[in-house]
Amino acid sequence: MQDLVEQRYDIAFRMYPYVRSADQDAAAVRHPVIVIGGRPIGLATALDLGLRGVPVLVLDDHEGAGLGSRAICFAKRTLEICDRLGAAEAMLGKGVLWNTGKVFHDDRLLYEFNLQPESGHAFPAFINLQQPWFEKFLHDAILQAQANGAPIEIRGRNRVEAVTPSAEHVALEVMTPEGPYRLEADWLVACDGARSPTRNGLGLDFKGRVFEDNFLIADIRMKADFPTERWFWFEPHFKSGDSALLHKQPDDIWRIDFQLGWNIDRKTELEPANIRARVDAMLGPNVDYALEWTSIYTFQCRRMDSFRHGRVLFAGDSAHQVSPFGARGANSGIQDVDNLGWKLALVLGGMAPDSLLDTYDAERVCAADENILNSTRATDFITPKSPMSKMFRNAVLDLAHHLPFARTIVNSGRLSVPCIYDGSRLNGPDHPKMPRRSRPGSPCPDAPLGDGWLLEELGRGFTLLAIDAALPEAIKIKGLTVQRLSVSALANAALRDRYLGAATSAVYLVRPDQHVAARWERYDETEVLAALARICTA
Amino acid sequence: MLITEPNLHNPDEIYARLIAAHDGLSEAESHALNARLVLILMNHIGNHAILTEALGHARPTGGTGQN
Numbered sequence A: 001m002q003d004l005v006e007q008r009y010d011i012a013f014r015m016y017p018y019v020r021s022a023d024q025d026a027a028a029v030r031h032p033v034i035v036i037g038g039r040p041i042g043l044a045t046a047l048d049l050g051l052r053g054v055p056v057l058v059l060d061d062h063e064g065a066g067l068g069s070r071a072i073c074f075a076k077r078t079l080e081i082c083d084r085l086g087a088a089e090a091m092l093g094k095g096v097l098w099n100t101g102k103v104f105h106d107d108r109l110l111y112e113f114n115l116q117p118e119s120g121h122a123f124p125a126f127i128n129l130q131q132p133w134f135e136k137f138l139h140d141a142i143l144q145a146q147a148n149g150a151p152i153e154i155r156g157r158n159r160v161e162a163v164t165p166s167a168e169h170v171a172l173e174v175m176t177p178e179g180p181y182r183l184e185a186d187w188l189v190a191c192d193g194a195r196s197p198t199r200n201g202l203g204l205d206f207k208g209r210v211f212e213d214n215f216l217i218a219d220i221r222m223k224a225d226f227p228t229e230r231w232f233w234f235e236p237h238f239k240s241g242d243s244a245l246l247h248k249q250p251d252d253i254w255r256i257d258f259q260l261g262w263n264i265d266r267k268t269e270l271e272p273a274n275i276r277a278r279v280d281a282m283l284g285p286n287v288d289y290a291l292e293w294t295s296i297y298t299f300q301c302r303r304m305d306s307f308r309h310g311r312v313l314f315a316g317d318s319a320h321q322v323s324p325f326g327a328r329g330a331n332s333g334i335q336d337v338d339n340l341g342w343k344l345a346l347v348l349g350g351m352a353p354d355s356l357l358d359t360y361d362a363e364r365v366c367a368a369d370e371n372i373l374n375s376t377r378a379t380d381f382i383t384p385k386s387p388m389s390k391m392f393r394n395a396v397l398d399l400a401h402h403l404p405f406a407r408t409i410v411n412s413g414r415l416s417v418p419c420i421y422d423g424s425r426l427n428g429p430d431h432p433k434m435p436r437r438s439r440p441g442s443p444c445p446d447a448p449l450g451d452g453w454l455l456e457e458l459g460r461g462f463t464l465l466a467i468d469a470a471l472p473e474a475i476k477i478k479g480l481t482v483q484r485l486s487v488s489a490l491a492n493a494a495l496r497d498r499y500l501g502a503a504t505s506a507v508y509l510v511r512p513d514q515h516v517a518a519r520w521e522r523y524d525e526t527e528v529l530a531a532l533a534r535i536c537t538a
Numbered sequence B: 001m002l003i004t005e006p007n008l009h010n011p012d013e014i015y016a017r018l019i020a021a022h023d024g025l026s027e028a029e030s031h032a033l034n035a036r037l038v039l040i041l042m043n044h045i046g047n048h049a050i051l052t053e054a055l056g057h058a059r060p061t062g063g064t065g066q067n
């Protein structure tokens, strides 16, 4: 029989095998939200919406996580978001913790660094975990949520072939192994990756820069006692590439990355013997290892003009793409999800007009620009574009060996940190005495709280966080319940430093994505209602 | 503010040292020396506005290479 849904890649975990749906025997059934793509960003979107009680249907043309890892570094903010989604514990359990690294030039160690995360946070700065495992843990959390009644459905081997938006809904044509059927959605979230057929089908732009360089990724399995550190070489003496990276993953797997240059023959370079020659030169003789997964990538930094097109929203790689230096791909996609979920839930619940979704576009476009800027600068440092650029790059490396200032210029990737939505129209009043790091637009910094953590005490909806300040019994506006959280900073230095600064008390209005909306020294009903109204009438 | 009025108490002396620092170097080595020097001075100045002003003065105005 002819395969109606061609499988473009192999699967690491079969998570959502094809099952016939009753929708296939009906005229176009309408769903509130359909998500295209069941990989990290699509799964997280479904989980976030489902946990908010919004019925969501995910369509993916495969049946689970793809074989071979792309992303390996997952950042603190991603773990905090996944914790809210119920998936972080498993990730932390399997992931490799790291915070130190070494930078080499040729055969010289230039310096060592320590990301030394500030203490008093539930999650570390980074963990390394293979992307298929990251996806599996999100999927496990979906199974758990489903068991608790969350309205999430995933259909594997459902390929979306056409998307036709109109003012009232979006029509979809879907192909399955048993033939085509139709669906309709009030809202469509396209998490269908960098090649997004949804984006292309609608003829939307995806502009930016292609970097003229090829990178060879080799994940190898070896029992070795290299330390759990990120090692990066510029112009390595072992000549396996113009730059090289060695980084540990779980299960005795190591990520090796070689910069090959622009004019290469992909097929030749991917021959196992040729890959092994490069790896041998790097690791030295007599190291026993097996090639687990290899691949050659070229990198681009680009984004769509707008992440919202009427009833179609774009999230993750479909909306923006960055080079891997800085681990900003999946990490930023998870922040898209964090930003979009609650807004879509409010709009679907009739609590906010659909213009609230324009702030998803505004805030996440800003974040994408920040990520693209950082990732472009790192790539330019690693792959200098002109002889003079290379001259300066190598001058920085020469100086970094003995002058500390130059180490801050060395750029092998500025690792992902969350964007602060300065200037967002959702931001309410700020207070001059309070610390800058928690100003409106910032993600709430975590802090220890009793035996637990501040972030896990924040609600799924809006929260009023009162620090040594009084709050009324209950706050309700037009059906919107605001959770109250009263804490004291008197014996909690982290809370004081991160939230009070020079103030003696504070009331924070925290959005459902744990970003600060507004802050005052004391509770004032009119002020709080105005700040909420600013968001819910945005 | 970038100082463009005279600020060196013995310009001839320090200029001669700059030239002497390049003695015996190939053109590539000289370029590298200059690059390191720019970076070191840049860090010492440490002020974005001043550096931006300096870059503006240094960059040929015609945009094609000649001052």
Ligand SMILES: Cc1cc2nc3c(=O)[nH]c(=O)nc-3n(C[C@H](O)[C@H](O)[C@H](O)COP(=O)(O)OP(=O)(O)OC[C@H]3O[C@@H](n4cnc5c(N)ncnc54)[C@H](O)[C@@H]3O)c2cc1C
Pocket: A036, A037, A038, A039, A040, A041, A042, A059, A060, A061, A062, A070, A071, A072, A073, A074, A131, A158, A159, A160, A161, A191, A192, A193, A194, A196, A197, A217, A297, A315, A316, A317, A318, A324, A327, A328, A329, A330, A331, A332, A333
């Ligand atoms: C070498 C490399 C290293 C990386 N390292 C990191 C890192 O360390 N940290 C990090 O954060 N990020 C990293 N990234 C980026 C990360 O892999 C991506 O950002 C991430 O996979 C994007 O997820 P996504 O869900 O948006 O898209 P994808 O993972 O591309 O998923 C899209 C899904 O949509 C499905 N689909 C496509 N078309 C259709 C259709 N018509 N119908 C139904 N389904 C469809 C696809 O089959 C797929 O399952 C790296 C990337 C590369 C290439």
